[in-house]
Amino acid sequence: MSAIKDMTQLGRLVARSHGWDAARAFKAQALSEPERATLSQGALDLLRLLPAVPMSSALLSAALAVSLERRIDAPVHVVTGALSVNSSEIFGADASVEDMASPAWNGHAWVMIGSHVVDIALFRIAYSAQGPAPLAKHVDLVFGPGKGLYVDEWKRTRRVGLDYAPARVLSAEEVTALMGHAFHLIKQARADTPSGE
Numbered sequence: 001m002s003a004i005k006d007m008t009q010l011g012r013l014v015a016r017s018h019g020w021d022a023a024r025a026f027k028a029q030a031l032s033e034p035e036r037a038t039l040s041q042g043a044l045d046l047l048r049l050l051p052a053v054p055m056s057s058a059l060l061s062a063a064l065a066v067s068l069e070r071r072i073d074a075p076v077h078v079v080t081g082a083l084s085v086n087s088s089e090i091f092g093a094d095a096s097v098e099d100m101a102s103p104a105w106n107g108h109a110w111v112m113i114g115s116h117v118v119d120i121a122l123f124r125i126a127y128s129a130q131g132p133a134p135l136a137k138h139v140d141l142v143f144g145p146g147k148g149l150y151v152d153e154w155k156r157t158r159r160v161g162l163d164y165a166p167a168r169v170l171s172a173e174e175v176t177a178l179m180g181h182a183f184h185l186i187k188q189a190r191a192d193t194p195s196g197e
Contacts, residue, residue, distance in 0.1 A: 030115075031116055035072045036151070042067045044149070047124070050182065051185055057110065058101065058105065058107070060120045061121060065078045074114065078169070080166075081168065082164075083110075090108075093107060093167035101178060107167075112154070117154050123148055123149070127139070143160075
């Protein structure tokens with residue numbers, strides 16, 4: 001499959017999973033300032049809730065998408081594909097849905113709201129001990145420590161050395177299944193946390 005390079009091609013991926021009406025709504029979406037504020041707050045709330053354990057970007061992105069669908073009217077889609085840093089591929093376009101819940105999954109997932117990339121996993125992966133060294137170094141140099149959410153226009157991500165190459169848009173059923181895995185991790189983390197912490 002050739003690389004997806006523009007919103008028209010990405011709209012076709014959305015249509016495959018969600019239909020043409022969803023694709024048209026997706027391409028027409030522009031994030032308003034109130035939606036941006038809601039997005040930021042939702043991501044912060046989610047990062048506090050999710051355990052800081054190795055977790056696939058698909059689980060984080062699915063949890064964010066489900067959370068955002070309840071808070072904003074904009075079409076929210078989970079996209080999988082490759083992520084490169086300064087033209088070096090960090091995560092491949094592994095589209096195997098069966099493996100997405102595993103921390104060992106070699107793909108990358110992020111949320112797209114219209115032309116905006118919303119990556120809740122980028123910084124968590126980069127700051128973790130298991131994160132790929134080139135990603136960790138790049139994030140440290142470009143963004144610094146302590147970041148939680150990366151949001152940018154898709155066409156502008158290359159300006160900061162990131163290249164998101166969409167391969168697939170997950171269906172609602174796939175997102176729901178991944179959210180179930182994320183919920184299980186949240187429940188498990190709460191059970192493992194002693195009372196009073």
